[in-house]
Amino acid sequence: MPKKYETPLLDELEKGPFPSFVTEIKKAAARSDMAADELGQLEKSYRDKRGYWKHGGIVGVRGYGSGVIGRYSSLPDEFPNVANFHTVRINSISGFFYTSKFLNEMCDIWDKYGSGLTNLHGSTGDLVLLGTNTENLEPIFAEFSSRGWDLGGSGSALRTPSCCVGPARCEWANIDTLDITYSITQEWQDEMHRPAFPYKFKFKTAGCAVDCIASIARADCSIIGTWKGNIAVDQAEVANYAKKGMNIQEEIVNMCPSKCMSYDGKELKINDADCIRCMHCIAKMTKALKPTGEKGATILIGSKAPFVIGATLSWVIVPFIKMEPPYDEFKDLIRKMWEFWDEYGKNRERIGELIIRKGMREFLEFIGVEPQPQQIKEPRRDPFFFWTEADLQK
Template identity: 25%
Template sequence: MTERPEGPPRPYLNFVPDYVKDSIGKWVTHKMQEGGIIEHIDSRGKKVYTVKAASTPNGRYSTITMRQITALARKYAGATMRFTQGLNMEFIVGSLEKAKALKQELKELGFPVGGWKEHLWSLTSCAGYFHCALAATDAPSVIQNIANSLSRYFDEEELPAKLTIAGSGCPSSCGGSFLTDISINGIHTEIPVITENVKNCDLQGTAFTCPVGAIQLKTLPDGGKTIEIRESLCIGCGLCVGACGGIIFQTPEKTDGHAISIGGKASASRYGTTLGRIVVPFIPNEPPHYEKTIRVVETIVETWKKDAKKGERIADWVDRIGWEKFFEKSGLPFYPQSMDYLDIRGITTLRDGSGR
């Protein structure tokens, strides 16, 4: 048996700047110095600084940009850095003077520096079409367009509270989007169809991929086996399409798009973790700039900014004012089914006409 390599970051101390090592386990406090710079203080009064900059929504870079970023890590941060779960860049720097200089260089490279306190913290997405057969929308492009529109909230303008935004190419939500304040979720609005190529698939395995039990095994008159989709149950997630080449969406270019949900958060604050709920059931894909989607997201952010109390994340704000008031204040159209079907499985009902 081949020995498994001991991959990074083990031992993790090899990946921490020397000037941080003797403070490990001794941290006592931290405070914001200025936008995008946090000061950490250990029990002996020693200080180091974390500088945080926005990244691309799906962490995709050219090698040229990666070299520019690593050159900054070498110059200012002991040749180390990390990408956070929200795909932001973080550098730990030994002095405030260096932190400010790094901030300036990151801004000159085009990366906003900030993203803490009452600001936009993160914009993330799954890889979408790049390597996933299930995508119904180009999640990285949608999120990049939202980033272009809202980037001032990362480093300049304040919001009532933390704001996170994420996109997932389909309802599987690998992008973790239902746990963010505003999420974009790709949806297929047509029911997939079974073609004759289904005979080449593992039928039972394909049926098991369906999260709602919409696929039934059937016996043909000649004794052969096939499967059938119960349309009334199908939520159009596309998992069976990914599992079996004999199941297809017929007109995805006309019927794919995305829903917008709000009010998700992973935090344990107030009443705890919540999943986002759908407020806009369907917007067709309109690349490259997705103007309708951007307008809806801007409307949600501006309404929340105007109406929320300081410290209220979107979930907390809606909890206080109620869903009826949310639709009234934002001016977003309300669909009669919405209150009963505000999670992604409600798309089955919403796509039947009135949600579009």
């Protein structure tokens, strides 16, 4: 029977309308010594207002440099069952489509070898298994790999690529996000499991600019589906929206960031040349508006959480690229970017931070991409591109 700890401070986090992680840990603690000690140590952290975890050191199983985050209690005598409490990252599947058979097996494996606590999914996108000891790492890996699963990325490596559900469930996907993610994962196994980058690198793929996976804020490389043609307008459906009470002027026209739309009460007009394909109008009037023409993706670089510099959003590097298997053009472009990062990046410097430090001109020259107006991040913002003497003489 696991030890029971009094947890008055954590109990406070069970109040209110939202699901509570404390409730879930308590459920696991009823049958797992590890989860029980985890709860005890967490209560102590809240009481003492300090953390008692140390992390680092161990990183994986034999041959791997990623997929395991070593975690150790700094109070092993007081909480012996969490003296080791390593996290295991399992490479999630594109779009997070699991079978119930796999989920049952995964839970059985984790009950056998770990604390029983999971996190679906971590912010990187992995299927995260929380809390096991060092001896169990190889058996856990053997169990998962025998079923066709693999560890995810961690450390100074390519992190597990992730994407929105894409064409599997969404008619607005301009690219096959699931296939792109699968292809990236297969192509760069070494980059994911054998860390050789200055720091982490994340890919996230969104089917359209609605960006359900928030790739623009969460990935060093955001791949966002877009299109080249006009927006087809079904005026009868526009009238239906108006009839049902939608204020088209307020909700659609006035909200258009590039002000490319007008509405006279009868007809919705779009000046497609000024459209920046943000998807706002289409997402609001799904029955009336539809993208047409060639489909592809915009490639953006550089978002990250605060660290050396504050949080940044990705910015456009390539406004439009065809994304069709085997994605060679895209992959060659990424390899050039990594070469630039490898050449000039400092330890723990993200690629976006390096571009800011070295300058956009040097980056674009290195990767062989011409400067374009779409690379300017915001109106009236310095695009970081400065002309050389040679450019001025042309």
